[in-house]
Amino acid sequence: DVVMTQSPFSLPVTLGQPASISCRSSQSIVYSDGNIYFNWFQQRPGQSPRRLIYMVSSRDSGVPDRFSGSGSGTDFTLKISRVEAEDVGVYYCMQGTHWPFTFGGGTKVEIK
């Protein structure tokens, strides 16, 4: 199975400051069609996960532009340019290239 390793496990951030979460896959996640099925999800407390980013860097409709995704090969990053209170929650990376599709262990973003 492809192992998705996220860091850090916990990320205390000051409001208005940037934040960055890393995710590394244990092998290439480029699919045979050339696409990279890599996504970022946000799970606010008590809520279902919500997709923020798909295909590494495409932002979902309604997602604030302070969220951005980047990466290639086996290393990927989610950046929040200026953290707001509503960004508190757990963030998961996920690969949908190789079955079984796998999630990272999660990064808990909290306000200092």
Add this chain to the structure above:
Amino acid sequence: QVHLVESGGGLVKPGGSLRLSCAASGFTFSDSYMSWIRQAPGKGLEVLSYIGRSGTDINYADSVRGRFTISRDNAKNSLFLQMDSLRVEDTAIYYCARTARQFSDWGQGTLVIVSS
């Protein structure tokens, strides 16, 4: 607007069975792959199974293969998960999600508790 509503969760004894349902609306259900994902209490996310548009492309995680069965009814815009031989470790919130590789939309989840 996409809407996914899971139902069918509850308390069941080890070895028992449950059938989860997911009612879909707001999109062309028959055009979408669908998936089931679970989250054990306080834990991360595990993809269990996906099913193709016509129901012929199916895959399962090793943890549930042979015990769980995914199916769909395109006429009723519904997704199902038949769960047999349930174990304590199957206790989790079960989510249905739209698509297989990208999970664009999620339901609110249904809680399954397996306990004697």
